[in-house]
Amino acid sequence: MLKIALPIRFGIAISAGLIAYFLVLALFGLHTNPLFSLFNGVITGFGIYEAIKFYKLSKGKDFEYGDGFSVGVVTGFVATIIFTAFFGLYAGNINPEFLSNMITAWETTYNTSLGSVIFVVAIMGFATSTVLTLSFMQLFKPSWNLKKKPKTSQA
Template sequence: MLKVALPIRFGIAITAGLIAYFLVLALFGLHTNPLYSLFNGVITGFGIYEAIKYYKLSKGKDFEYGDGFAVGIVTGFVSTILFTAFFALYAANLNPDFLDKMIGRWETTYNTSLGSVVFVVAIMGFATSAVLTLSFMQLFKQSWNPKKKSTKNIS
């Protein structure tokens, strides 16, 4: 049960952080600048790290790499799906001029629709989740280095 509930809980928390950050940027009119989306990786990374850490603490010595990896991936994918749904709702219904402002420079040369932008947002979230999970699992995995054996000279 913990393996399913934990990623969903942390995924929802990450989504809340991403939505809050997006809306704060929108409040100041900065949400159309893609540069500010770099901080989304920090929010997502913190949530994935905390989910894996919490799972490892709850498992103790029974923690396995595959289970920790699954917790991180599911956490990231849940938050990506939820945030992508919010983003699609925002861009299509709440602020229909959003896409024109965000990709106005490229609109003359490329035909960019809402669906393609939402698809890119989802792919970016999935890729970020996978890379961050793989990175964090390097911190949480058990070392395979053999322990030094004490050698005593018997004379």
């Protein structure tokens, strides 16, 4: 039960943080600048790290790499799905001019639809979640280094 409930709980918390950050940027008119989306990785990374850490603490010595990896990936995927749904709702219904304001540099060259932007947002979230989980699992995996016993001298 913990293995699926934990990622959902942390995924919802991450998506709430991402949505709040996006809305704060929108409040100041900065949400159309893609540079600010770099902080999404920090929010997502913090949530995935905390989810894996919480799972490892709850499992203790029974913690395994595969389980920690699945917790991190599922956490990120849940957050990505929720945030992508919000992004689609925002760009399609709440602020329809958002998309044209965001991609003004490409507007004349490429025919970019709402669906393609939503697809890119989802792929970016899935990729970020996978890479961050792989990175964090290097910190949480058990070490295979064997501790050497000090040699006792027999003199």
